[in-house]
Amino acid sequence: MTDTKRTDDIREIDCDEVMRQLFDFLDGEVDETAEHEIHHHIDECRSCFSRVEFERVLKERIRASKDEDLPESLQNRVADLMKNMGFGNIEAPGKDKS
Amino acid sequence: MAGNSNHAGFEEIVTAEMGSLYGTALRLTRNPSEAEDLVAETIAKAWGARDSLTDRAKARPWLFRIMTNHYISDYRKRRAAPEIEAQICGDDGEEDFSLFERLHQPFLLWWGNPEQEFVNKLLREDISAAIEALSDEFRLVVMLVDVEGFSYQDAADTLDIPVGTVRSRLKRARGCLQKALWRQASEMGVRPQTKEVITEQ
Numbered sequence: 001m002t003d004t005k006r007t008d009d010i011r012e013i014d015c016d017e018v019m020r021q022l023f024d025f026l027d028g029e030v031d032e033t034a035e036h037e038i039h040h041h042i043d044e045c046r047s048c049f050s051r052v053e054f055e056r057v058l059k060e061r062i063r064a065s066k067d068e069d070l071p072e073s074l075q076n077r078v079a080d081l082m083k084n085m086g087f088g089n090i091e092a093p094g095k096d097k098s
Numbered sequence: 099m100a101g102n103s104n105h106a107g108f109e110e111i112v113t114a115e116m117g118s119l120y121g122t123a124l125r126l127t128r129n130p131s132e133a134e135d136l137v138a139e140t141i142a143k144a145w146g147a148r149d150s151l152t153d154r155a156k157a158r159p160w161l162f163r164i165m166t167n168h169y170i171s172d173y174r175k176r177r178a179a180p181e182i183e184a185q186i187c188g189d190d191g192e193e194d195f196s197l198f199e200r201l202h203q204p205f206l207l208w209w210g211n212p213e214q215e216f217v218n219k220l221l222r223e224d225i226s227a228a229i230e231a232l233s234d235e236f237r238l239v240v241m242l243v244d245v246e247g248f249s250y251q252d253a254a255d256t257l258d259i260p261v262g263t264v265r266s267r268l269k270r271a272r273g274c275l276q277k278a279l280w281r282q283a284s285e286m287g288v289r290p291q292t293k294e295v296i297t298e299q
Contacts, residue, residue, distance in 0.1 A: 023268065023269065023272065024265070027243060027249075027250065028249075029249070029250055029265075050198075050202065050213070051198050051202075054197075054198045054201075054202075054213045054214070054217070055198065057214070057217050058197070058217055058276075059244060061217060061220055061225060062225055062229075062240075062244045062245060062275075063244060063245060063247065064222070065222045065225040065226055065229070065245065066118075066121050066245050066246075067121045067124055067125075067222075067226065069117075070116060070117055070120055071120075071130065071134065073134065074116075074120060074134045074137060074138070077134065077138050078112070078116065078137070078138060078141055081138055081141060081142060082109065082112070082141070085142075085145050086105070087105055087109060
């Protein structure tokens with residue numbers, strides 16, 4: 001267990017409370033105390049652990065679906081646009097500068 | 099942004115965010131050509147409004163706000179076709195839909211894990227299609243928070259809505275998204291054989 005906070009300092013919460021805060025927790029929107037409480041609960045509750053893990057993995061898959069391969073036509077269009085805005089001869093944004 | 103740093107600062111912001119802008123524009127418009135137009139127009143608008151960016155740390159929500167406002171005020175109006183989302187989340191109150199609850203079989207021990215199998219079989223295109231099937235309102239919060247990793251506050255600033263509305267909208271959007279994934283899996287025949295599926299058959 002990586003949690004450095006003493007177990008006996010942590011308020012016990014039930015499964016319903018974990019589920020109420022599930023997405024706030026996964027989104028990093030709970031405070032440190034709540035985070036400790038949820039971690040403490042799911043360390044000991046297989047049912048909640050399974051649910052949290054499922055939603056966490058699904059959330060990662062959704063994040064990984066991000067599509068940001070820029071079409072060359074857009075890169076060139078933005079380069080032209082910015083040149084017209086007075087940016088001078090700049091490389092098309094998004095192009096690999098290496 | 100002011101003075102000589104205008105150009106350098108703006109170029110830096112555009113370079114850093116163009117991929118994310120395009121990815122979001124693609125999901126919003128569901129059309130590569132329109133997505134390119136939306137991004138290019140957003141950059142032009144942002145340059146015109148550069149003085150309104152007073153905090154460089156807020157450049158991301160500022161830029162996305164310009165794009166989403168432009169999308170809502172212009173692109174959405176052009177859309178003659180009805181939104182697809184009615185097919186997913188109508189008035190049946192199924193925004194509480196949970197994939198986990200459909201898939202999880204507590205009677206299986208740890209070596210049987212249908213929910214994990216389900217996620218493993220999801221392709222990027224499955225997720226993209228499910229996001230694109232959401233309403234504009236839901237698609238926007240999912241794109242900002244789940245895909246782009248915005249905090250609730252930044253999403254609220256971008257969409258000009260209260261944080262509480264982001265939270266509640268996100269909850270409903272995720273239910274709809276999971277329901278869309280469930281339907282797709284069913285149509286593709288990759289849905290695991292849960293008790294419920296057997297009963298449906």
